[in-house]
Amino acid sequence: MQLLKDRILRDGKVFPGNVLKVDSFLNHQMDVSLFCALGKEFKRRFADTEITKILTIEASGIGIACVAAMYFDVPVVFAKKTQTKNIAGDVYKSRVESFTHGRVYDIIVSKEFLHKEDKVLLIDDFLANGSALLGLAALVQDAGATLSGAGIVIEKGFQTGGQLVRDTGLRVESLAIVSSMDADGTVHFA
């Protein structure tokens, strides 16, 4: 998606360790007019797919998912991150390893909000090692619901997550796939 690539080239910042900082428009400050364009593009790509619910993960996936949901006309559920050892109540739970923060945590969704009749689109801002996406997919599978696909804003194509997730049979649509980042800060797309 050219609009997004242009924005990454203009406002993204590359830091050592293959960190791409896009917090001026995507995941700290959020450009909601850009989110509308992203939402429309997700809807265009998944126009042929039945979707009854969008599932995302806190915190930075929520804004994108909510704006995208307007174009799909479905509710959003967000998985909560928790380090609590014993979760009270009826929840689906899976484990996620964070690339950015270098730690492991559980994600949970109340069983009230995922049913076997649901056809679920996963939405997230980044796909890197694939752990968050696989964790979300596991929640959907635990609920016996249908995985309709995954919509990702930025995929780090040089990391293993994209392949790993697609190998499970999940359809992944990434709006920008970064193939490499130079030490001088230049971002290249696939």
Place this chain on the structure above:
Amino acid sequence: MQLLKDRILRDGKVFPGNVLKVDSFLNHQMDVSLFCALGKEFKRRFADTEITKILTIEASGIGIACVAAMYFDVPVVFAKKTQTKNIAGDVYKSRVESFTHGRVYDIIVSKEFLHKEDKVLLIDDFLANGSALLGLAALVQDAGATLSGAGIVIEKGFQTGGQLVRDTGLRVESLAIVSSMDADGTVHFA
């Protein structure tokens, strides 16, 4: 706002300790078509006010803030919760006491995304003891920016936060003010 009150009466659940659970439409599963109505109503109430940015707090404020921002045509910034003792980088920081979780944490916003020229509308899902809202207001004040007001979805009118925040001179618009909740689960509005 009648639409919201009706929804709280229909889908809200009252739990011991004055807990109002609205996670089927507001802060776990999110009814984005309702969020559109909330966003329009915030815009109507603040139509006379100059606003250049919306500031909210992760996680449950983000969805409402992003949808509302579409009607204001401004970017959203969300404050991050952190228990990290030493924050790296240039951030504004303040302290918040959580009513729901019974713990204290810091909230931070990068100095890049709050400037003294900004006229900031605070948005959050709940106003109870006022701690989150006062924490957000402190970030805006630290940045030397203008506090244009606060838009709250549900205010617990029987707690002290509303008075506390309004006493600071901040204009607070709450779309539903709960005056009391009965043991049998009935919710009353102010």
